[in-house]
């Protein structure tokens with residue numbers, strides 16, 4: 107069964123906690139988005155985990171250097187997954203993987219901006235990465251890009267890792283992403299931009315469960 111990850115991309119601490127409360131019944135993973143974690147820091151990881159001990163917390167650090175050093179405090183604060191850029195040195199990715207393993211947690215390699223995504227995915231998987239993230243970022247989405255072709259490529263490699271997909275997923279595309287091999291579907295704007303985030307999350311849950 108595919109997991110749903112809700113991307114919390116507000117900067118506001120209280121609004122983030124309130125949105126998490128609304129959507130938590132329908133999602134598996136609460137993601138603290140990159141702008142949000144930079145703005146709020148470790149305090150938000152601790153608060154979110156305390157409020158939702160039954161949910162996985164993904165901290166979208168998008169680490170680029172000093173992998174083990176940067177990721178360790180976020181795992182210690184309650185993060186279950188942190189992200190590291192596939193564009194970083196393999197030593198950086200290995201550092202985050204090491205920190206994750208030391209904390210019974212997971213490292214996700216984010217392929218955003220990576221040219222040869224298959225090559226990086228294969229090498230990261232061989233080095234113990236837990237999740238490979240296919241990701242069309244907000245700026246690339248604004249330029250008309252989508253993650254669907256890359257998802258087919260990465261899922262088709264048959265690596266011994268979970269595959270996550272992010273980048274404008276909504277109710278019209280969520281089932282085809284699951285059918286294309288996504289183990290984790292990430293949804294941000296389609297939930298937080300909806301008139302009722304809870305209703306939107308509920309609808310997406312039903313679609314994923316029926317896919």
Ligand SMILES: O=C([C@H](O)CO)[C@H](O)[C@H](O)COP(=O)(O)O
Nearest residue numbers: 113139140273274275293294295
């Ligand atoms: O990771 C994200 C982005 O880079 C900002 O940190 C988003 O959270 C991710 O793309 C999911 O959001 P949507 O694309 O709006 O579904």
